[in-house]
Amino acid sequence: MGIFSRFIKKDSSSHIQPATFLNPHSTLGELDLHLIAEGRHEQLWKALGAHVRRDDSQELLGTAFSVWAPNAQGVSLIGDHNFWDKNTHHMVRIASSGIWEIFIPDIGVGTKYKFAICGKDGRWVDHADPMSRATEIPPLTASIVEESNYMWSDSEWINKRTKFESWRSPVSVYEVHLGSWKLGLSYRELAIELVDYVRAQGFTHVEFLPVTEHPYGPSWGYQVTSFFAPSSRFGSPDDFKFLVDALHAADIGVILDWVPAHFPKDEWALAQFDGTALYEHSDPRLGEHPDWGTLIFNFGRNEVRNFLVASALYWLTEYHIDGLRVDAVASMLYLDYSRKEGEWLPNKNGGRENLEAVQLLQEATSTAYKTHPGIMMIAEESTAWSGVTRDTSSGGLGFGFKWNMGWMHDTLQYLQHDPIHRVYHHNEVTFSILYAWSENFMLPLSHDEVVHGKGQLVNKFPGDRWQKTATLRALYGFMWAHPGKKLLFMGSEFAQNDEWSENAGLQWYLTEYGEHQGVQKCVAEINALYKKVPSLWEKDTSPEGFTWLVGNDGAANVVAFARWDDAGTPFVAITNFSPMPHENYNLPFPTTGTWTEVLNTDDLAYGGSGITNEAVIINDAAHLSAQVRVPPLATIWFKRS
Numbered sequence: 126m127g128i129f130s131r132f133i134k135k136d137s138s139s140h141i142q143p144a145t146f147l148n149p150h151s152t153l154g155e156l157d158l159h160l161i162a163e164g165r166h167e168q169l170w171k172a173l174g175a176h177v178r179r180d181d182s183q184e185l186l187g188t189a190f191s192v193w194a195p196n197a198q199g200v201s202l203i204g205d206h207n208f209w210d211k212n213t214h215h216m217v218r219i220a221s222s223g224i225w226e227i228f229i230p231d232i233g234v235g236t237k238y239k240f241a242i243c244g245k246d247g248r249w250v251d252h253a254d255p256m257s258r259a260t261e262i263p264p265l266t267a268s269i270v271e272e273s274n275y276m277w278s279d280s281e282w283i284n285k286r287t288k289f290e291s292w293r294s295p296v297s298v299y300e301v302h303l304g305s306w307k308l309g310l311s312y313r314e315l316a317i318e319l320v321d322y323v324r325a326q327g328f329t330h331v332e333f334l335p336v337t338e339h340p341y342g343p344s345w346g347y348q349v350t351s352f353f354a355p356s357s358r359f360g361s362p363d364d365f366k367f368l369v370d371a372l373h374a375a376d377i378g379v380i381l382d383w384v385p386a387h388f389p390k391d392e393w394a395l396a397q398f399d400g401t402a403l404y405e406h407s408d409p410r411l412g413e414h415p416d417w418g419t420l421i422f423n424f425g426r427n428e429v430r431n432f433l434v435a436s437a438l439y440w441l442t443e444y445h446i447d448g449l450r451v452d453a454v455a456s457m458l459y460l461d462y463s464r465k466e467g468e469w470l471p472n473k474n475g476g477r478e479n480l481e482a483v484q485l486l487q488e489a490t491s492t493a494y495k496t497h498p499g500i501m502m503i504a505e506e507s508t509a510w511s512g513v514t515r516d517t518s519s520g521g522l523g524f525g526f527k528w529n530m531g532w533m534h535d536t537l538q539y540l541q542h543d544p545i546h547r548v549y550h551h552n553e554v555t556f557s558i559l560y561a562w563s564e565n566f567m568l569p570l571s572h573d574e575v576v577h578g579k580g581q582l583v584n585k586f587p588g589d590r591w592q593k594t595a596t597l598r599a600l601y602g603f604m605w606a607h608p609g610k611k612l613l614f615m616g617s618e619f620a621q622n623d624e625w626s627e628n629a630g631l632q633w634y635l636t637e638y639g640e641h642q643g644v645q646k647c648v649a650e651i652n653a654l655y656k657k658v659p660s661l662w663e664k665d666t667s668p669e670g671f672t673w674l675v676g677n678d679g680a681a682n683v684v685a686f687a688r689w690d691d692a693g694t695p696f697v698a699i700t701n702f703s704p705m706p707h708e709n710y711n712l713p714f715p716t717t718g719t720w721t722e723v724l725n726t727d728d729l730a731y732g733g734s735g736i737t738n739e740a741v742i743i744n745d746a747a748h749l750s751a752q753v754r755v756p757p758l759a760t761i762w763f764k765r766s
Contacts, residue, residue, distance in 0.1 A: 170435060174254055176189045190216070190227050198247070203239050214229060250400070253350065256353055288498075298331070299613060327652025331377060344627060379448075438493065449501075454504045486524075501526060532607070541585055544704055548680050548682070558608075567609055570612065595732075602700060675699070675712070699761050701760075706734075708754055724761065725756065
């Protein structure tokens with residue numbers, strides 16, 4: 126019998142309650158300690174951190190605290206309850222586990238606390254709880270005892286999600302920075318305004334830039350200090366659950382940016398947590414990120430890998446999140462990422478691949494998909510790493526999708542050329558089809574493209590104002606017809622003028638003007654049509670779902686292709702990236718039938734010139750082409766009836 130087994134107690138329902146000799150209210154049992162040591166505790170947040178304890182009548186008993194700090198000489202709990210005095214509540218180390226714990230009677234929800242940790246050098250440092258589920262509003266840094274009372278109402282959504290096949294379903298993502306979508310809104314206010322807007326615009330999902338707590342408010346949130354706590358700037362953890370629940374009620378999925386690549390050097394957070402490089406590598410050639418001034422997780426350590434995998438599972442489990450977009454995957458995969466010769470260490474085989482990071486990503490993706498059917502794991506990976514979306518059983522990383530950064534770069538580069546010169550760069554707009562099925566792709570026009578002097582999308586294109594907005598509408602029509610799922614950063618849907626700033630809200634006043642209303646209406650109707658046309662998404666991951674109709678007409682700046690669904694139903698898209706209309710363009714069609722124009726981004730309703738087509742009838746299978754009117758800087762969709 127193990128040392129802890131002697132003290133395990135059973136309640137009237139025979140549910141085993143972990144307990145230790147010194148702490149009868151411990152959250153840690155023998156199995157927990159074993160799983161933590163092995164790096165396999167999939168619900169780590171239920172074992173470590175702060176947990177309110179109640180009796181059978183739900184009366185407060187107190188709160189149990191536990192923290193992993195294996196190299197500490199001593200750990201004390203400090204907080205509101207003891208006037209932040211490290212000499213009052215010394216925590217007890219559990220055998221050789223490296224975990225310290227204590228139970229404090231009569232304190233509960235809302236208590237602010239930290240762990241005062243004495244390193245081997247005798248220096249005491251106050252740290253926030255790595256497992257805290259709620260925090261003070263930054264710049265304050267204390268952890269807060271939290272207990273959720275939220276009652277979810279999305280069981281229908283969750284049940285439906287278990288059968289969701291994302292790779293063969295419509296996925297159109299609206300990327301949002303919560304703090305600057307509209308300034309000053311709380312989670313509960315966003316549950317009204319943001320939900321109504323996303324539903325009206327027709328997106329299937331929202332993706333939030335990191336919601337996990339971070340120290341600097343006017344930032345993007347990618348330097349995370351609390352991997353289990355939603356930012357307190359917008360409300361409580363239950364308030365964030367309310368927002369997710371409201372989105373689900375509106376039939377909108379929720380994706381979170383998740384950042385396992387690095388963390389900031391703040392002394393009060395994870396850095397040198399127990400006086401040693403605990404979560405990070407001690408060698409700066411492995412443990413420091415040269416670009417961002419941050420620390421890199423020690424992915425090879427069982428407990429650290431467990432911490433990160435559990436963080437991913439926590440958001441999926443406790444917050445009903447529908448997908449995680451993993452940030453900066455490329456920086457994780459390569460030991461020499463952004464490093465010069467001599468600034469990095471090779472792996473055990475002498476290579477540049479970070480084998481421990483690969484293992485972490487494989488474990489995170491496979492476990493997430495195993496435990497939460499129907500979710501999406503999405504990689505922001507910008508290199509040619511093979512098998513990002515291949516199953517882990519075949520040596521892949523196991524992601525559901527990879528951001529297609531090549532498509533984004535090439536397409537925007539093509540559109541920045543003057544139309545008269547685009548003939549010489551036609552391959553930039555067609556090249557993506559050559560590798561379109563090498564991975565399961567998502568096409569992003571993300572926040573990265575509208576910051577740091579890059580300007581807004583609408584201002585990247587040459588020509589006068591009409592040409593700029595027309596090009597933007599044409600791009601969206603082309604993008605939504607192109608193989609791959611879609612992602613668009615907030616503000617781009619109404620052609621925001623100014624470069625995005627995390628300190629300022631979006632320029633909503635622009636939507637009072639016709640040209641911006643036109644783009645906004647165009648995006649909404651593109652999304653509405655997209656969801657109704659299986660040909661545009663059912664075979665996204667298969668070359669059988671795509672056929673070139675016009676691929677080499679660089680002189681006219683025209684591309685055209687057909688998309689197909691499982692039933693063999695075709696759908697045609699043609700885009701003219703020239704400011705010159707083509708009145709009698711000979712367009713090949715894939716089959717006979719009556720072809721109806723269902724989208725034209727040149728429609729007067731969008732601010733276009735109004736060059737449209739009547740129904741096109743093709744009766745002769747030997748002559749599958751017709752003369753169509755192709756407006757300037759526009760995309761047309763044809764549906765067969």
